[in-house]
Amino acid sequence: MIEVLIPILAGTLAAATPLIYAGLGELVAERSGVINLGVEGMMLIGAVAGFAAAVETGGGAGVGFLAGAAAGTLAALCFAVITLSLAANQSAAGLALTIFGIGLSAFIGQHYVSHSLPGLKPVALPLLSSIPLIGPVFFKQDMGVYLSFVFFGIVWWVLAKTKLGLMLRAVGESPESAHALGFPVFAIRYGAVLFGGAMAGIAGAYLSTVYTPLWVQNMSAGRGWIAVALVVFATWKPGRLLLGAWLFGGVTILQFHAQALGVRLPSQLLSALPYIATIVVLVLISRDRKLLQLNLPASLGKSFVPGR
Amino acid sequence: MNPEPPIPLHGEPRLQLLHISKRYPSVLANDDVSLVVRPGEIHAVLGENGAGKSTLMKVIYGAVKADMGEIMWNGRQVDIPDPAAARALGIGMVFQHFSLFETLTVVENIALSLGGEFDLASLAIKVSEVSKRYGLPLDPLRHVYSLSVGERQRVEIVRCLLQNPQLLILDEPTSVLTPQAVRKLFETLRQLASEGVSILYISHKLDEIRELCERATVMRGGRVTGEANPRQESSASLARMMIGRELPHCEAPVFEGERKPLLEIRALSREPDDAFGTRLSDIALTVHSGEVVGIAGISGNGQAELLAALSGETPVAREMVQLCGEAVGHRDAGARRDRGLSFVPEERLGRGAVPAMSLADNALLTAHRQDLVRHGLRRFAAARDFAQRCIERFDVRCGGAAAQARSLSGGNLQKFIVGREIMQTPKVMIVAQPTWGVDVGASAFLRQTLIDLSRSGVGVLVISEELEELFEICDRIAVLAGGRLSPAVPREQTNAEAIGLAMSGLFAQPTPESTHAA
Numbered sequence: 059m060i061e062v063l064i065p066i067l068a069g070t071l072a073a074a075t076p077l078i079y080a081g082l083g084e085l086v087a088e089r090s091g092v093i094n095l096g097v098e099g100m101m102l103i104g105a106v107a108g109f110a111a112a113v114e115t116g117g118g119a120g121v122g123f124l125a126g127a128a129a130g131t132l133a134a135l136c137f138a139v140i141t142l143s144l145a146a147n148q149s150a151a152g153l154a155l156t157i158f159g160i161g162l163s164a165f166i167g168q169h170y171v172s173h174s175l176p177g178l179k180p181v182a183l184p185l186l187s188s189i190p191l192i193g194p195v196f197f198k199q200d201m202g203v204y205l206s207f208v209f210f211g212i213v214w215w216v217l218a219k220t221k222l223g224l225m226l227r228a229v230g231e232s233p234e235s236a237h238a239l240g241f242p243v244f245a246i247r248y249g250a251v252l253f254g255g256a257m258a259g260i261a262g263a264y265l266s267t268v269y270t271p272l273w274v275q276n277m278s279a280g281r282g283w284i285a286v287a288l289v290v291f292a293t294w295k296p297g298r299l300l301l302g303a304w305l306f307g308g309v310t311i312l313q314f315h316a317q318a319l320g321v322r323l324p325s326q327l328l329s330a331l332p333y334i335a336t337i338v339v340l341v342l343i344s345r346d347r348k349l350l351q352l353n354l355p356a357s358l359g360k361s362f363v364p365g366r
Numbered sequence: 367m368n369p370e371p372p373i374p375l376h377g378e379p380r381l382q383l384l385h386i387s388k389r390y391p392s393v394l395a396n397d398d399v400s401l402v403v404r405p406g407e408i409h410a411v412l413g414e415n416g417a418g419k420s421t422l423m424k425v426i427y428g429a430v431k432a433d434m435g436e437i438m439w440n441g442r443q444v445d446i447p448d449p450a451a452a453r454a455l456g457i458g459m460v461f462q463h464f465s466l467f468e469t470l471t472v473v474e475n476i477a478l479s480l481g482g483e484f485d486l487a488s489l490a491i492k493v494s495e496v497s498k499r500y501g502l503p504l505d506p507l508r509h510v511y512s513l514s515v516g517e518r519q520r521v522e523i524v525r526c527l528l529q530n531p532q533l534l535i536l537d538e539p540t541s542v543l544t545p546q547a548v549r550k551l552f553e554t555l556r557q558l559a560s561e562g563v564s565i566l567y568i569s570h571k572l573d574e575i576r577e578l579c580e581r582a583t584v585m586r587g588g589r590v591t592g593e594a595n596p597r598q599e600s601s602a603s604l605a606r607m608m609i610g611r612e613l614p615h616c617e618a619p620v621f622e623g624e625r626k627p628l629l630e631i632r633a634l635s636r637e638p639d640d641a642f643g644t645r646l647s648d649i650a651l652t653v654h655s656g657e658v659v660g661i662a663g664i665s666g667n668g669q670a671e672l673l674a675a676l677s678g679e680t681p682v683a684r685e686m687v688q689l690c691g692e693a694v695g696h697r698d699a700g701a702r703r704d705r706g707l708s709f710v711p712e713e714r715l716g717r718g719a720v721p722a723m724s725l726a727d728n729a730l731l732t733a734h735r736q737d738l739v740r741h742g743l744r745r746f747a748a749a750r751d752f753a754q755r756c757i758e759r760f761d762v763r764c765g766g767a768a769a770q771a772r773s774l775s776g777g778n779l780q781k782f783i784v785g786r787e788i789m790q791t792p793k794v795m796i797v798a799q800p801t802w803g804v805d806v807g808a809s810a811f812l813r814q815t816l817i818d819l820s821r822s823g824v825g826v827l828v829i830s831e832e833l834e835e836l837f838e839i840c841d842r843i844a845v846l847a848g849g850r851l852s853p854a855v856p857r858e859q860t861n862a863e864a865i866g867l868a869m870s871g872l873f874a875q876p877t878p879e880s881t882h883a884a
Contacts, residue, residue, distance in 0.1 A: 216803035221477065221484040228467050228478055235465040238429070239479050240450040352469065352511075 066315055067195040071203055072269060074307025076101070076261040076278075078206045080285035081292070081299045082213050083257025087202040088289055089217065090250035091230035091357035095152025096137055098282025099159020100258035101265070104130040106163040108263025109273050112175055122267035123260050130259020131252050133159065138251040142244060145361040156282070164275045170193045175271035178202060178329075209257070226250060230355030233362035243362055258282065280333065287336045291343055293353040302339075307316050309335050338365065379443050379638045380405050380564045381426070381533055386435035388421055395421040396432070397588040403533065407556060408565045410575040410596060412608055413585035414805050415776075419568050422585070423535050426454040426566070427459045429836040440532075453479075458526030459535040466510045466518055468642070473506040476525045497524050500554045511642050515542040515666050523554070534558065535566045540574060541831065542664055545866030552578050570608070572601040584608055614810035616838050618817050621656030628825035629653040629676075629707075629794045630688035634695075636675055644668040646675065649851040651844060653794065653825040658816060659854055660840035662865050668849040669829055670712075673798055676827075677709040678702040688795055703732060707791035710783055712802065716777065718783045721772035725764065726753040728771050731785050736790055752789070759786035761811065777801075777808030784812060794825045801835060813839045832860055 075333060080097050087094050094100075104126035111125030112118055140151045178200035187197040217223040224244055231238045233243045265277055284306055292298035313328035321328075344350065381403040388396040395418045403409045413419045424430035426437065428446035437444055439455055446452050452459075467473050467486060473490045480489070490506040497504040502520040510518060526534055536555075539792035540548045555565055555578065571573055575582055576596045584592040584607040592607040605613045634649040646668050653659045663669065674680040676687060686695040689705050699709070711717040719728045726749045730738050738749045753767035760781045764774050771779060780800065787795060800816065801809035817839055820826040830836055831844075836843050837857060844854040845868035852873040855864075867873075 224470070224474055224478055227470065231467045231469055232465075235467060236478075237466050238449065240448060241478075347639065351641040356468070 064191070064194050066196065067312055069311040069314075070304055070308040071195065071199060072307075074303040075203050075206045076265050076281055077285050077303040077306055078210060078268065078289060078300060079261035079264060080258045080282060080296075081288045082206075082209055082296065083254035085289045085294060085296060085299055086213060086217075086226070086257075086358055087250045087254035088358055089230045089294055089355055090226050090247045091233060091355050091360065091362070092138075092141065092247055092251050093148050093359045094131065094134070094137055094155070094251060094254055095149055095286060096155025096159065097152075097254075097258050097285050098278055098280065099156035099277040100130045100133045100255050101262035101282045101285075102159045102163035102276070103133045104259025104262030105266040105277060106166045106170075106262075106273070107259070109170055109173075109175070109266040110166065112267050113173050117237075118176070119145065119267040119271075121262070122175075122263045123202070123205075126259040126261075126266075127256040128259070130255040130257070130262065132255070133258070133259070134252050137255070138248050139351020141361065142247050143251045145363050148359050148361070160276060167273050167275055171275075171300065173273060175267050177271040178268045179343075200268055202268045205260075210296060212302055217296065217335055227355070230252060230357055233357050233360075237362075237364055241340040243364075247362075258285075261285070284332060284336050285332025287340055291339050293343070293349060294355065295353065306332050306335065367767075378405075379403060380407075380440060381566075382438035382621070383422075383426070384436040384438065386422065386425055386432045386437075388425060388430065388432050394578060394588050395427070397583070398720075399435070399588075399590055401583050401590070403564045403566060405532075405564055406559050406562045407581065408567055409560050410579035410582035411566060411568045411585065412570065412572075412575055412582050412596075412604065414570055414609060414803065415606075415803050416587075417585040418588040419585055420537060421588075422536060423459065423566065424566060426452070426533075427535060453529055456530065456532035458529055458531035458533070459527060459537070460519065460522045460539060461537055466521060468511040469508050469509065471507055472504060472513075472521050475510060475521060476506075476528065479525055492528065493524060496527050500524075500527065500557060501550060502554060515664055516544070516547050519551075521541070531563060533564045533566065535568070537568045538570070539567075540569070540571065544664065544869040545833070545862050546870065548574065567676075572587060572596075572604050572608075576601065576603070578845065582881040586610060614806070616810065616817055618814045618839070618841075619821055621821050621823075623656055623823050625654045625656055627652045627654050627688075629689055629796075629827065631676070632686055632688065634672075634675060634682060634686040636671065636680070636682055638671055639680070644671055644849045646671050646849045647751060649846075651827075651854060653827050653850060655823045655825055656818045656820055657841040658826040658828060658839050660836035660843045661827070661846050661851070662833060662836050662843055663831070663846035663869055665831060667847050667869075668712045669798070671849070672710075672846065672851075673711065673796070673829060676796055677707075677711070704735065708732075708790060708792035708795045709789035710780075710787055710795070710797040710800070712798040714783060715772060716780050719771040722751075722770060724768045724770060725757070725762075725774075725782060726750045726767040729753040729756060729767075729780075733786055733790055745754060756782060756785040756789055759789070760815070775805075777812075780804055780807060780812060784815060788815070788819055792824060794827070795819060796827045796829075798829045799831065800828060801832065807857045809835075833865060837862070844871065845869055847873075 080101055084094060084097050108126030112122035115121050137151055137155050140146045141148045171195030171257035180198050180200050183197040187193040225241055229241060229243050229246045235242050262278060266273060288299055288302045291302045309332045313331050316328055379402045383399060383401040386396050387401045399422055411419050421430060425432045428448045428451050431446065437446060444455065473486055473493055476493060477486060477489055493504060493506040502524055504520050504524060518541060539551060543551060559565055567579055578595050582594050582596045583590055583854055586608060591795045596604060608749045631649055634646055636646045638645055644667060649672065669769050675682050678697055681698060682695045684693045684696040689702060689707055692705065694702050694705060715721045729752050730749045733752055738745055738751060738752060750767045757764060757767065762782045763778050797816065800812050828840065840857055842854040842856050843860060843865060845852040845865055847869050
């Protein structure tokens with residue numbers, strides 16, 4: 059039985075990794091009060107930049123991650139200038155960024171359609187990987203998965219334990235009050251949005267250089283949107299985000315294994331499972347208004363113009 | 367009761383304002399204002415809404431830059447460009463509208479405004495110490511959204527005290543407190559003053575100032591109109607300085623008509639939709655024709671929820687609200703208005719009126735029942751005429767029926783909204799905070815209007831935070847505390863002390879009989 063479970067669980071972790079990167083980035087941005095619906099676009103820009111850099115330099119996934127992060131940051135910078143400095147509507151600007159990202163990545167990706175990359179080999183961590191069940195699931199993964207754990211730890215620690223995290227939450231709750239206390243509201247929001255872009259870029263680069271190391275147009279396939287939904291699902295808490303990402307990763311992996319296990323369902327229906335799960339979970343969460351209200355950053359989606 | 371200040375009021379002034387002026391595009395908020403505060407002095411700044419008190423305090427706190435004038439701090443001329451600079455000098459301010467973050471804990475909120483090392487555990491201990499020492503009990507680990515308004519004020523005060531201020535500014539601090547809590551706050555302030563802290567106390571409540579302060583600067587229309595020792599002045603003489611004439615009084619004649627129940631609230635209970643809301647439990651009250659019934663209490667004790675249940679914005683069980691003998695609890699706001707209910711909400715702009723629409727269009731919003739719409743089509747001339755009559759009858763100062771609602775001052779807009787409802791000859795009128803942010807003259811007019819309305823046979827229900835107002839206009843007064851309503855008691859049989867006790871929730875749960883017996 060365990061032999062059947064291990065590949066499913068290990069695969070779940072890998073499938074969840076892009077969601078963890080993108081979700082953590084969006085969580086930080088939303089905690090500062092900025093909703094960036096451009097995650098899907100930033101992921102695709104990161105994916106194509108990472109893939110192109112890895113192919114052109116031959117430097118592998120590491121170079122891909124750096125290039126993806128840089129490209130995602132640049133895309134987020136455009137969004138930040140428009141929504142923070144120019145105080146434009148965040149939802150509209152985010153949607154525009156997604157549309158732009160889909161188009162730009164398809165355009166650049168034309169040159170790379172027939173290329174493929176070697177990907178990353180799993181690295182078994184000494185000692186830890188010999189623990190039964192947990193070892194092969196958690197500690198026989200590629201470096202991209204481990205790096206996502208590191209980022210999770212950093213985000214959790216900063217939000218829960220540091221003054222910077224407290225300031226970020228304060229800005230998201232009431233930028234007016236934070237401004238009155240003398241906090242640099244714009245700098246904090248810029249930082250959060252750029253971090254979100256970098257993380258979405260890495261998520262894309264992980265997809266294109268590690269998870270399925272070849273270029274396919276529109277390869278993020280809605281994962282950016284699932285990441286946005288995950289943040290709500292997680293009620294803006296990193297720990298729940300991790301659980302949610304694994305849940306969705308599991309649903310994604312199950313569809314591959316379902317047929318092998320003899321489940322007689324049309325494959326289209328199985329492929330739709332993660333998206334159906336997203337809708338169901340969001341509906342369930344939204345029913346509990348109090349849970350959302352107690353955790354929702356109160357200024358989410360609202361522009362801040364000092365002195366107005 | 368009034369101990370002599372232990373620190374003599376001479377020596378170098380702590381704060382000196384010299385000829386401060388500040389002009390906003392449409393108004394001269396401060397005009398050549400000078401002020402001296404000495405160490406250990408409790409100094410009142412007295413004035414009506416719009417007298418320029420808040421602007422002056424913002425200048426001291428660095429939130430607003432004065433156009434002209436100088437600030438001297440401990441004998442030195444200083445420039446205060448922002449609140450951080452003010453805090454660095456030793457100036458602390460407790461705002462009228464708190465600047466706290468709801469979803470953070472008390473100690474997190476305080477940590478945010480303090481510099482230095484970030485250590486929540488040791489800060490929590492310090493917060494407990496300071497709060498104990500000054501009689502301001504606080505649990506540092508509670509979330510702010512779970513605190514009452516009075517407790518939030520304590521957070522603000524403790525936050526200021528942790529910075530060891532030499533000057534503490536309090537902006538209308540008692541508007542959110544029960545009379546008993548006010549007395550406790552005064553003890554804390556006297557203790558601070560005896561330790562040498564100067565206090566600037568902004569208020570429009572004459573009795574409080576006479577009890578607490580040694581000196582008062584009175585402002586009107588942006589100018590200083592007098593300086594006085596409030597203990598040697600009468601409330602009437604202070605009022606003359608503050609508003610330029612005698613305090614107006616209301617006439618409440620005896621109702622001659624038949625006294626019959628018009629609005630009955632029966633065992634009304636409701637869970638709030640809002641996570642920060644209050645649960646209403648077993649509320650019972652009857653409003654009769656010819657009387658004004660007041661509901662006292664501090665906002666946040668179920669006022670918003672009760673108003674929504676009465677106006678019909680959140681329908682309740684059918685039998686819980688009875689209008690002229692008909693059960694209407696399940697009906698929406700429009701259906702209740704059709705049956706003779708009028709409702710004036712607390713938020714004038716955005717709920718009582720649409721800011722960007724003209725007065726004529728705003729009249730149409732509720733008065734379309736007065737034949738202003740025919741066959742689904744608007745009758746523009748009729749709506750303009752309706753608005754014009756309302757403007758004339760209720761003395762609304764504005765640019766005519768075409769003026770935007772947002773261009774009116776608070777008092778004039780309130781007169782228009784109340785007038786709009788009265789002209790529809792309601793059977794029951796519910797008004798929330800009728801004179802909130804309204805100047806003394808317009809307040810007196812509005813209060814008299816409500817009394818006159820009730821004496822024409824209408825049942826009037828007023829929900830207000832201002833105790834003096836309720837004692838002036840109401841025939842019976844109940845208290846809403848923690849989502850429960852005390853029995854309505856005739857005004858002659860109660861006093862501020864008893865109402866204050868009830869505000870802290872100390873009353874027997876009313877039964878339907880007790881409201882009738884009253």
